[in-house]
Amino acid sequence: MSGTKGLSRQQIADRLAFEFQDGWIVNLGVGMPTLCSNTDIGDTQIIYHSENGVIGYGPLAEPGKEDPHLVNAGGQNVTLRPGAAIVHHADSFAIIRSGKIDVTVLGAYEVACNGDFANWKMAGAKGGGIGGAMDLAACAKRVFVIMEHTTRSGGPRLIARCNIPVTARGVVTRVATNLGLFEPLGEAFLMHEIAPGITVEEVRAQTGAEVRVPDRLPTFRLAR
Amino acid sequence: MSGTKGLSRQQIADRLAFEFQDGWIVNLGVGMPTLCSNTDIGDTQIIYHSENGVIGYGPLAEPGKEDPHLVNAGGQNVTLRPGAAIVHHADSFAIIRSGKIDVTVLGAYEVACNGDFANWKMAGAKGGGIGGAMDLAACAKRVFVIMEHTTRSGGPRLIARCNIPVTARGVVTRVATNLGLFEPLGEAFLMHEIAPGITVEEVRAQTGAEVRVPDRLPTFRLAR
């Protein structure tokens, strides 16, 4: 995000991580979502779950200290926290499907104001990459999305209805972008917070759905 | 069986155990079937599976050497053979349902010549004891039944159609009783072997379905 107005990728991730509550089981998708585990959330204890059966992983391994038998969902060599446990893939998704994940943070190509989102298949593509996203999106207690507000060509990613095949319908409750923090309301997005130096008009111009703004619009929270 | 003509309980069990082939996974029901694991079958290696998740158990523990954490399906303190493994109940029945049990030997109240059998509920009872019998009967590659040929009052247990609620339909391939070794053929039982000192007429008199007899009827096999 360097060179653009608004927020850094880490700041966007931080904002969602500030929502994590003590004792939550959190599943982070590949890419920007993994930045959430870098956020300083003080004494709040989070149990990070990875779809490949790792319960309770910690920070990335230091260079030279990687265990090649241990990766997270993104293939990164992570560490284990005390109390960690390993399960096989079917048991890992048993945890996901039975609703034990308090929040999953996922990347997306598009989010619609009705809570639908799309992150597995590009327009016109024959193949796709679902991974664990459909299971997570359908079953986690909360689905947060982290993404750039617009495409590389400047088109909106927050829109009225998804144009490409969806991952799940009506599940997204928070979207953090470089322009602000949003909640899909059904027929519009509610903007909860706005990035520093950004105007509501700029947000609306870059959003493909109605953006509602509360009477008092706080600035995007950058620290706990 | 002392005092009656025919075979001892151990001899009946032995006859079915002689059918076990090297490498088979065998599940023995509670009661008379457990006697099959006493049979001398030489070098034949059997993997005994117990529904409570024990794979590869061995003989009963010697008195004073029991491990109170280890029982077979009948609640007896058994031992483990080298190579044993423990799984939980759902995985234990995954093994059963997926057809990995080569043979289950079960007791029964009634067996019909169409291969149906009944072993979980008495006539007129409100409750019953199914345990793992329905899963085993429906899914094992072979179902052998071991039982006394008649009820205590002398009524037949090998009959044309079951009178009491069945455990599974059309699954029994061998029945060993104190009078002989039988195969349900559909409309009749085929007698493969007859107990020493018993006549075909005696068998027919105590059987509630047609009993077919081959031209040459061997005596019940008592050793490998």
Next chain:
Amino acid sequence: MKTKELASFADAVRDIPDGASIAFAGFGPVGVPYNLLNALAEQGAKNLTCVANTTGGAGQPRMPDIGRLVEQGQVRKVICSFTAATRASDQLPFTKYYESGEVEAELVPQGTLAERLRAAGAGIPAFYTPAAVGTELAEGRETRSFGGRDYLLEHALPVDYAFLRAWRADAFGNLLFRRSQRNFNPVMAMAARITIVEVEEDILPIGGIDPDEVHTAGIFVHRLVRIPPAPAGIWQPGPREVRR
């Protein structure tokens, strides 16, 4: 992480309300949470739905089990693979209450019972199984053919509480079971909203169990109580106590 260890069995079961559904682990005497059962009998919650392999034993001396809860009038319904003894000559405490209609029962094949619990813990609302097809248990229920064979539709069996007995635990609730003690314990922990465990050995510090060796992960476990030595603690009946 905070420890999940509580000081007493009474503390562990205090909040269980009338009408709760509870799964009790154990097969034979092994892995049965006798101490938690005893605490529940003392606590007195009523109108319970009890899920277990059996309704308890016929032997003497009587152990605390579902039969005892039934005798105390705490039970509305049982879901079990045995609602009668395996020997016709044994009379279970449960039987007369069932026959009189004071307690309901749902009789389930043992593998189906284990799989329904596992399904609840795996977010699977229903599945098909070959067990019980063609029997009295299938009457009036949905069967369906796959690949030319008939199967019965079965539903997930979620419960409010699971009572477990483990060999070892760390303070986060990671559990180890010993030998056939494992039985229903892991799937009941998966199926329950709240899992309460009686533990045979001293509870280890968090991380005291290698992550590769954990049988039930601590995220499934909510309360732990260490079983005190007898006579305060109830140990399983057996030929002798083998503990290490």
Next chain:
Amino acid sequence: MKTKELASFADAVRDIPDGASIAFAGFGPVGVPYNLLNALAEQGAKNLTCVANTTGGAGQPRMPDIGRLVEQGQVRKVICSFTAATRASDQLPFTKYYESGEVEAELVPQGTLAERLRAAGAGIPAFYTPAAVGTELAEGRETRSFGGRDYLLEHALPVDYAFLRAWRADAFGNLLFRRSQRNFNPVMAMAARITIVEVEEDILPIGGIDPDEVHTAGIFVHRLVRIPPAPAGIWQPGPREVRR
């Protein structure tokens, strides 16, 4: 018991016929049976159906994976949770064969893939799952409501062979996996008629693994091959080899 250890990967895959279905374990580079994949590429069986999390990597140097089997014309169909790379900029070897129609693909959510394999190994012909409801993957398929929520019917996915990679094994085939190496290995072993395992450490005598610690029981395992040191053996790519 006879040992299941074989002398070479070639011996372990020699009988695999054209048209076989094979499940390949692994998630990322961890737990992928690279040596067995390599032997299969050399063996040359064609018209294969390949089940795995992904079709392989886009990186260089190329590891033996499904992408390589596809390039060699050995594959008819893949069943995977990725049929395209996670980054739009990566081009998988598989992609052009899929887009041209030379190879078929069935795209399955990862949890559904794991559960379909587990179902095959559990004698469950079909089950319901909430994943993919309302998506393109559910179009034209059976959905059903339980408790007011919609679920999709999914079928078991049995395979002829499973290729696994384990950390330790005893000669009967009891397996231990290390850390996230476990991934799909246990459920693929359950789903297969014949399970073949490459093993990272010397194969232990029968009984060399405590029965309580076994991850995959030997009854699911048919052939074992010890991975020789590099360069004869293929070790997983990683920052460095940590072995003990």
